[in-house]
Amino acid sequence: xxxxxxxxxxxxxxxxxxxxxxxxxxxxxxxxxxxxxxxxxxxxxxxxxxxxxxxxxxxxxxxxxxxxxxxxxxxxxxxxxxxxxxxxxxxxxxxxxxxxxxxxxxxxxxxxxxxxxxxxxxxxxxxxxxxxxxxxxxxxxxxxxxxxxxxxxxxxxxxxxxxxxxxxxxxxxxxxxxxxxxxxxxxxxxxxxxxxxxxxxxxxxxxxxxxxxxxxxxxxxxxxxxxxxxxx
Amino acid sequence: xxxxxxxxxxxxxxxxxxxxxxxxxxxxxxxxxxxxxxxxxxxxxxxxxxxxxxxxxxxxxxxxxxxxxxxxxxxxxxxxxxxxxxxxxxxxxxxxxxxxxxxxxxxxxxxxxxxxxxxxxxxxxxxxxxxxxxxxxxxxxxxxxxxxxxxxxxxxxxxxxxxxxxxxxxxxxxxxxxxxxxxxxxxxxxxxxxxxxxxxxxxxxxxxxxxxxxxxxxxxxxxxxxxxxxxxxxxxxxxxxxxxxxxxxxxxxxxxxxxxxxxxxxxxxxxxxxxxxxxxxxxxx
Amino acid sequence: xxxxxxxxxxxxxxxxxxxxxxxxxxxxxxxxxxxxxxxxxxxxxxxxxxxxxxxxxxxxxxxxxxxxxxxxxxxxxxxxxxxxxxxxxxxxxxxxxxxxxxxxxxxxxxxxxxxxxxxxxxxxxxxxxxxxxxxxxxxxxxxxxxxxxxxxxxxxxxxxxxxxxxxxxxxxxxxxxxxxxxxxxxxxxxxxxxxxxxxxxxxxxxxxxxxxxxxxxxxxxxxxxxxxxxxxxxxxxxxxxxxxxxxxxxxxxxxxxxxxxxxxxxxxxxxxxxxxxxxxxxxxxxxxxxxxxxxxxxxxxxxxxxxxxxxxxxxxxxxxxxxxxxxxxxxxxxxxxxxxxxxxxxx
Numbered sequence: 001x002x003x004x005x006x007x008x009x010x011x012x013x014x015x016x017x018x019x020x021x022x023x024x025x026x027x028x029x030x031x032x033x034x035x036x037x038x039x040x041x042x043x044x045x046x047x048x049x050x051x052x053x054x055x056x057x058x059x060x061x062x063x064x065x066x067x068x069x070x071x072x073x074x075x076x077x078x079x080x081x082x083x084x085x086x087x088x089x090x091x092x093x094x095x096x097x098x099x100x101x102x103x104x105x106x107x108x109x110x111x112x113x114x115x116x117x118x119x120x121x122x123x124x125x126x127x128x129x130x131x132x133x134x135x136x137x138x139x140x141x142x143x144x145x146x147x148x149x150x151x152x153x154x155x156x157x158x159x160x161x162x163x164x165x166x167x168x169x170x171x172x173x174x175x176x177x178x179x180x181x182x183x184x185x186x187x188x189x190x191x192x193x194x195x196x197x198x199x200x201x202x203x204x205x206x207x208x209x210x211x212x213x214x215x216x217x218x219x220x221x222x223x224x225x226x227x228x229x230x231x232x
Numbered sequence: 233x234x235x236x237x238x239x240x241x242x243x244x245x246x247x248x249x250x251x252x253x254x255x256x257x258x259x260x261x262x263x264x265x266x267x268x269x270x271x272x273x274x275x276x277x278x279x280x281x282x283x284x285x286x287x288x289x290x291x292x293x294x295x296x297x298x299x300x301x302x303x304x305x306x307x308x309x310x311x312x313x314x315x316x317x318x319x320x321x322x323x324x325x326x327x328x329x330x331x332x333x334x335x336x337x338x339x340x341x342x343x344x345x346x347x348x349x350x351x352x353x354x355x356x357x358x359x360x361x362x363x364x365x366x367x368x369x370x371x372x373x374x375x376x377x378x379x380x381x382x383x384x385x386x387x388x389x390x391x392x393x394x395x396x397x398x399x400x401x402x403x404x405x406x407x408x409x410x411x412x413x414x415x416x417x418x419x420x421x422x423x424x425x426x427x428x429x430x431x432x433x434x435x436x437x438x439x440x441x442x443x444x445x446x447x448x449x450x451x452x453x454x455x456x457x458x459x460x461x462x463x464x465x466x467x468x469x470x471x472x473x474x475x476x477x478x479x480x481x482x483x484x485x486x487x488x489x490x491x492x493x494x495x496x497x498x499x500x501x502x503x504x505x506x507x508x509x510x511x512x513x514x515x516x517x
Numbered sequence: 518x519x520x521x522x523x524x525x526x527x528x529x530x531x532x533x534x535x536x537x538x539x540x541x542x543x544x545x546x547x548x549x550x551x552x553x554x555x556x557x558x559x560x561x562x563x564x565x566x567x568x569x570x571x572x573x574x575x576x577x578x579x580x581x582x583x584x585x586x587x588x589x590x591x592x593x594x595x596x597x598x599x600x601x602x603x604x605x606x607x608x609x610x611x612x613x614x615x616x617x618x619x620x621x622x623x624x625x626x627x628x629x630x631x632x633x634x635x636x637x638x639x640x641x642x643x644x645x646x647x648x649x650x651x652x653x654x655x656x657x658x659x660x661x662x663x664x665x666x667x668x669x670x671x672x673x674x675x676x677x678x679x680x681x682x683x684x685x686x687x688x689x690x691x692x693x694x695x696x697x698x699x700x701x702x703x704x705x706x707x708x709x710x711x712x713x714x715x716x717x718x719x720x721x722x723x724x725x726x727x728x729x730x731x732x733x734x735x736x737x738x739x740x741x742x743x744x745x746x747x748x749x750x751x752x753x754x755x756x757x758x759x760x761x762x763x764x765x766x767x768x769x770x771x772x773x774x775x776x777x778x779x780x781x782x783x784x785x786x787x788x789x790x791x792x793x794x795x796x797x798x799x800x801x802x803x804x805x806x807x808x809x810x811x812x813x814x815x816x817x818x819x820x821x822x823x824x825x826x827x828x829x830x831x832x833x834x835x836x837x838x839x840x841x842x843x844x845x846x847x848x849x850x851x852x853x854x855x856x857x858x859x860x861x862x863x864x
Contacts, residue, residue, distance in 0.1 A: 050406065070409040079410075086407030088400045099400050099411050102393065144411065264651065266658070314833055321593075321650045326832065328595055328654045329785070333828030336782050340822030347818070449777065453662045456655045464651070491670015494663045501659060502642045505652055509645050 001026045001183055002047070002078070002152055007056030009046035015054055016042040017207040024152065029174075029184040031194040031215075033228055034204035040187035041083065043204065044156045048080035049073040061151065079150035083157040085141040089130025093121050096129050096140055100147025107149065114143040117173055135166035142173065153177065155186045159193065171197055191228035195219050203228075235365045236486045237479055242371045242440070244478020245378040246433055248471035250451065251458035252385065253429035259402040259465025261419045263315055263327040265307065267335035268430055269451030274338060275300035275431030276351035276443045289353060297431045304427025307334070308420045316416070335448060342445040350444030351434065370439040377436050381429075382471065389467060398422060402465055457497045461504045463511025472512055544713045544796075551797050552706050555804075559695050569694040573766060575807030576701040577603075580759030581780060582787040582799030583708040587715070588752035590794035591724040592745045594640060594653040600780030601664035602753050603760025605632040607770045608668065608675060610761035614685030616674075621685045621765065629757035635660070636753025637746055644742040661777045668772050680771025683764050697766045704762055705800060708755045713796055720747060778821060783810075786824050789831035792838025801840050 002024040010016040017039040024030045034040050045051040047058055049070035058066045060078055070080070088096055097114065098106045115122040118139040124132060129140055138158060145153060158174070159167035171193045178184055178197060187204075188194035195201065201218045203211040211221065218224050254268055265271075279296030283289060311330045318326055357369035389395035400408040401415045408415060433451065437443050458477055462469030477497055485493045504511060555576070562568040581599050588596045596602075609628030613619040619627065639660055643653035668675045675681060690696040715721050723744045764770045773779050783806065791802025813820050835842050 048410075050409065069414070070406075071412050071414045074410060074412045082406070082410070086404045086410060088403040088407055090403050091396070091399065095396055098393075099396055099408075099413075102397055102411050102413055105393075148412065264654070311829060311833075324651045325593070325595060325654075328651075329832045330829050332597070332782075332785070333825045333832070336778070336825030336828065337822050338825075339778065340819055340825055343821065344818035449658075449662060453659050457659055460652070460655055489670065491666045494659075494666045498656070498659045498663045502656060505642050505645055505656070509652075 001028075001061060002185065003057075003059040004047060005057045005059075007043070007046055007053045007058060009042055009051055009053040009056075011042075011051075015207065017046070017204075019056070020204070020207070020209055021056075022202050022209060022212070024183060024185050026183055027181055028200060029178045029186070029198040031198040031201040032185070032187040032204050033189070033191045033194065033201055033218075033224070034187070035189065035227075038204045039207040040204055041156055042207075044080065044082075044154060044187060048078060048154055050080075074148055074150075077149075077151035078154065079145035079148050079152070080154045081141045081145045081156065081158065083160045085137055087129040087137055087140055087144070090128060092126050092128055093132075093140055094125050096144050097121070097147050100144035102148075106147055110147055110149055114146050117146075117176060118143055134161050135163070135169070138162060138166075138170055139173070142170075146177075150182075152183045152185060155184070157187055157189060159188070159190050167193060189228075191224070233483075234363055236482045238362060238365050238367065239371075239486075240479030240482030241475060242367075242375045242478070243482055244475035245375055245382065245471075246436055246474070247454060247458045247478045247481075248474025249378055249381055249429050249436075250433045250455040251462060251470035251474055252467055253426035253433075254452075254455045255459045255462065255465055255467060255470045256398075256422050257419075257426050258459070259467075260398065260415075260422050261312075261316065262320070262323045263312060264324055264331070264456075265426070266328060266331040266452055267307070267338060267448075268331075268426070268455055269453070270335045270338040270342075270448035271300055271303045271307075271427050272430035272434040272451050273342065273443065273445055273448045274303055275427070276434035276438055277342065277346060277349065277445060279353075279431075279435060279438075280349065280351045293353075293435045296435055297428050300427035300429075300431025300434075301424040302427070304423040304425070304430075305420065307331070307427075308423040312423070316419070335452070339446075339448055342448075346445050348444065350442040350447075351438040352442040353435065353438045355439050368440070374436040374439040377432070381432055385467070394421075453494075454497075457501045459511075460501045461511055463513045466511060466513040469511050469513030476512075541717075544717065545710075547797055548706060548709045548713060551709065551800055552702065555702055555705070555800075556699070559698055563695060566694060569698060571807060571811060573694070573698050573701050574763070575803055576698070576705050577759050577763040578780075578783060578787065578807070579705045579800045579803035580701075580708050581756055581784050582791070582803050583705070583712055584752040584755035584759070585784050586752075586788055586793065586795075586799045587712050587755065588636075588640075588748050590788070591721075592748045593650055594643065594745055594749060595650065596636070596639075596657045596749070596752070597654055597777075597781055598636075598639070598657040598661040598664070599756060599784045600775040600777055601661045602632045602636050602756040603763075603780060604664055604668065604770075604775030605635055606757030606760030606762075607764035607775055609757070611681060611683040611685065611764050611770055612674065615681075615683065624685065625758065625761045625765070628761045629754050632757025632760070633750050633754035636756070637750040640746045640749030644745045649742070649745065661781065664775075665772055665777065668775075676771070678772065680769055680774070682769050683767070686765035687768060691765050692768060701762065701766065704759060708759070709796065709800065711751070711755070715751065716796065720744065724748065782821065782824050782828070786827050786831070788838070789828060789835075790839045792841040795838065795841065798838055798840065802838070805840070 004023065005021045006019050008015045008018045020043055032040055042051065046053040049068050049072065052067040057064060060076060065073055065076065088099065097111065101107065120136055121139055121143055124136060129137065158170050162170065167190060174184060175197045186194055195215045195218065198215050200214050202209050203224065211218065211223065254265060257263055257265055275296040278299040279292050282292035282295045311334055315323055315327045315330060355370040355373050359366040359368055360372050389399060397408065397413045398418050400413060401418045405415050434443050458470060458473045461477060462473030477500060480500060481493045481497060484496045558572055559569065562572060581603055585596060585599050588594050606628045609631050610624045613624035613627055614621050639656055640653065643649050643656050669677055686692065691700060760775060787802035787806045788799055790805050791798030813823060816823060831839060
């Protein structure tokens with residue numbers, strides 16, 4: 001579904017990620033693990049069109065989307081939830097969700113699904129997004145992305161700034177989306193959480209892929225265990 | 233006193249529309265258009281010339297609105313393109329310099345080709361008595377049009393998908409791109425809208441007093457004052473500040489002197505910046 | 518606003534000359550060279566009263582351009598009230614001397630102080646928060662128009678549209694074209710020396726630091742807001758002094774003497790010619806412009822249009838100033854890219 005080949009990207013002429021290749025198949029949940037500054041955010045920004053890659057190719061649903069601006073990428077079915085969420089703080093939950101479906105009218109069934117997944121959003125329907133808690137904002141960001149009825153949901157560190165229990169709830173929601181058959185790509189530092197819900201994973205180190213494998217392989221890899229799982 | 237407050241409200245409504253055009257462009261794209269008043273003047277002149285060609289006032293005014301929108305579009309397609317390639321304060325600074333240049337180009341041409349011309353749409357009819365004050369028919373019609381325009385703007389931004397999309401760009405440009413909105417396209421639409429608003433101000437103003445070809449910078453400056461007081465980027469702020477300053481201006485003009493009214497507005501703007509740099513209803517810092 | 522955006526904010530002027538000569542002889546050398554060349558002008562045009570008038574006005578504009586350059590080029594504050602501040606000096610001098618009876622020199626100094634105070638106040642208001650650059654442009658433009666309204670409206674004091682005669686200075690050397698020229702030239706050189714010394718001082722170091730990277734400057738302990746206000750104070754004093762001196766020489770002031778369309782547009786074009794942030798650039802720009810303006814005099818009102826086009830073209834393509842760019846082109850080998858500095862901006 002998504003094929004990333006030899007992508008390099010960065011700012012002001014210096015690449016943060018270099019020659020990265022990975023792929024996500026239909027129905028899979030794939031995670032990219034890496035420490036702070038490994039280049040996860042830069043990689044995702046390059047994939048979803050917020051930052052044109054300096055070289056390499058990004059293919060989605062068989063079509064080349066390299067350098068396609070983000071607003072066009074999302075209309076092709078690739079929805080991105082950045083770590084900073086980028087909600088519209090002065091708008092209500094309802095308005096944020098409706099904008100998620102832009103330029104179409106929001107689909108009532110999709111809205112219902114989102115509100116079933118995150119009942120909290122229904123309770124806060126008329127509240128301004130900027131006044132909600134971090135966990136609620138994260139739900140809204142995912143909900144807004146789902147309103148575009150994406151084929152692939154890309155999440156960058158969805159648990160940033162969330163309390164452990166809230167983070168676990170967020171992954172419970174992802175697990176349900178996965179069960180519904182949605183293809184998911186997620187970047188995470190909280191590796192134990194992400195490993196539990198994903199099929200495969202890649203380890204990004206200093207802007208390059210260091211390791212790849214199924215979640216079970218990664219979980220048993222000694223390097224992953226010592227660096228990300230805190231097992232010595 | 234009632235009379236000057238009522239006059240102030242009439243003026244304030246127009247101030248609000250004037251400032252809305254400036255503040256939207258700034259809020260959306262970080263661009264300040266110093267040729268804004270000149271767009272209004274050109275629209276007024278187009279209306280005048282169309283009427284002189286024998287077209288009735290209403291269709292002529294509509295052509296004036298089209299001219300305003302077209303001029304906004306031309307700005308977007310030409311001198312603002314290099315501005316969009318910059319970010320932050322460099323963008324504002326370059327937009328100030330280039331639109332100032334454009335304002336001089338327009339002023340220079342108009343002063344050369346159409347010196348001393350002005351649009352004056354006289355509305356005939358008996359004065360209307362409002363709150364015991366006789367209001368000239370021109371003021372009543374101008375206010376009516378302005379109120380309708382404000383209503384349309386409110387509906388647009390509150391209830392339509394397009395309006396919501398425009399507000400989303402003002403609040404978080406990257407967020408808007410992530411839901412599939414093209415900020416460049418929104419900016420283009422807003423420049424057209426801002427040109428139309430400038431034209432509406434020129435046409436409604438000319439029902440109360442003539443709008444001559446030299447009025448460009450005065451209109452820009454009035455718009456800027458209202459924008460600063462209302463908060464850069466805030467549409468409700470523009471209308472609130474418009475009303476407040478309209479009343480201040482009108483009361484000050486009748487009790488102190490017309491030539492001092494701009495100074496009083498300047499002081500009002502300066503005090504606002506010092507006390508509340510984001511303006512009355514501004515959200516952006 | 519993010520740090521990156523603020524740092525990028527000054528890049529429009531940061532592309533300008535940053536090398537500052539540390540040696541006093543070189544500083545005074547370049548100013549003396551400018552002075553020597555301009556001192557010879559009366560020998561060339563001295564027998565034409567009209568041309569001498571044009572030359573004196575050109576020098577007054579050189580002072581305006583230096584003052585504007587000190588404010589805009591050094592600290593990025595776009596002051597759109599150059600004419601109005603000069604007008605504070607001009608009308609202030611005339612009214613203080615003629616109506617109040619203050620001695621001429623005292624009137625001139627008081628009026629210049631008044632201009633400094635107004636300019637400093639506008640800057641102080643504008644730099645309140647992070648939007649300083651935007652607010653400076655807005656509030657100075659508002660002031661420019663307010664001043665014009667005031668002059669036109671308070672016609673019992675200012676003579677309104679037709680202006681007033683200035684009797685102070687009449688019958689003195691100020692009304693002799695040649696001596697008046699040298700007085701104005703002396704003022705130009707004074708402004709250059711003040712600006713030159715400022716550039717070499719700690720203040721100048723702070724100006725450059727905050728121009729190149731405001732955030733870094735702030736971190737290094739430069740009180741950005743304070744230095745912006747200082748620059749506005751000194752620059753506005755120059756504007757007021759030049760405006761006042763010109764009023765004494767010309768013997769009459771009117772709204773167009775200090776009008777926005779007559780002064781501000783011209784000063785911006787001059788700076789775009791001469792190079793923003795350079796020391797003698799404004800004087801070169803003023804010289805080139807004065808000659809150009811004489812050549813274009815046939816165009817009448819269309820000159821304003823031409824200058825508008827020039828502002829757009831110069832700020833779009835030759836941001837370092839036309840003259841420095843041409844000088845660089847001459848110095849470089851042909852074929853190498855022109856001296857337009859890259860944006861330093863991604864995408």
